Amino acid sequence: MYLRDFNDSDADFRALVAMENQTWPDTPTTVEAQREMAAARPDIRWDQRVCEIDGSVAGFGSCGEAFWLGEPGAFHVYVVVSPAHRRQGIGSRIFRDLLKQAPTADIRTLNSGCREDQIGELRFLQSLGFVTTDRDADSELDLARFEVLRMKERCPNPTPVQFRPLASLTESCPDWLERFRDLDYRIQAEAVAPEPLNRPSAEQFAEEHLNARDFDPNLCWIALNGSNWIGMTELRSTADDDTAVQAFRTGVERAWRRCGVATALKLHAFGSAKAREYAKVIAYGDPDSAIGHIHRKLGFQFQPAWIGMRKPLPSPGR
16 A cells, blocks of 8 residues: 555546546546546645555545635645445545645545445544534425426415515515615525625625526516515526526425425426426435435425534644
8 A cells, every 4th residue: 555646647537537426426536527627626635645566556535725615724635545445445545645645734624525325435434433414405496397377276375475586576676676686685594604604785785686697587586575674585597407407496485384384385486497497406405404305395306415513623732
């Protein structure tokens, strides 16, 4: 067993791609895709190691700054082993080797993850001291099979709430922009957040939200109690599939939660998407959340969840 640096050669990339595709056959990758990911990575600490057995690459590991988390001292570690060489201690050996090279004084948490149907990988991470922090899953609703009227009979609109697409409110409500901005702020402010939320200016809100290329006011629905805006849901087009819309976000004022408002909002939005001849709605999030349960009730099909995991590390000097 021989450990060395990943050398960015075609041979190393081909070996990595082979292991990735054997491990994740439903999401295949290519050498070109892996090279593009590497080129797009910012200039950060990112160690990559491979394990060779008899001259062939048997395992790969990486450890680097988890820049996407925005947390000081957060690092991410990933290990993959060829199926032919699993259960031989290779994964643990690569993991220990990566930590030995890592700048331990800078690391506060190690982050990793696996899919819930990868039982061996889950147990491997648990054996190294990782604990589950979150679960997220891709899901999809087939709009061709989605029966809007039948679902509305099963999930009627909650009285006395009314539902309107934002497109119609822009014509009938003179101060719609201020109401929409205020609703968006109130919903976000009620969510758990690490820092107080800054209220955007009208210009900033319009630029960042309404002027986005994927925003469609016909696919954004508002819940109203009289003249009060109390909830919203929004679908957005996707960059890589013009037959799909994405469940972008949904929010309801705290006083109106668990009253069926979110479900009704989604029903109206999905009906609009179907009328506009979209084929499917895709979503990504915690399958056990309130929105996840609503999606299940409405007929979304879920893929195995991705489990986020974290290993806290002692601070230097402790």
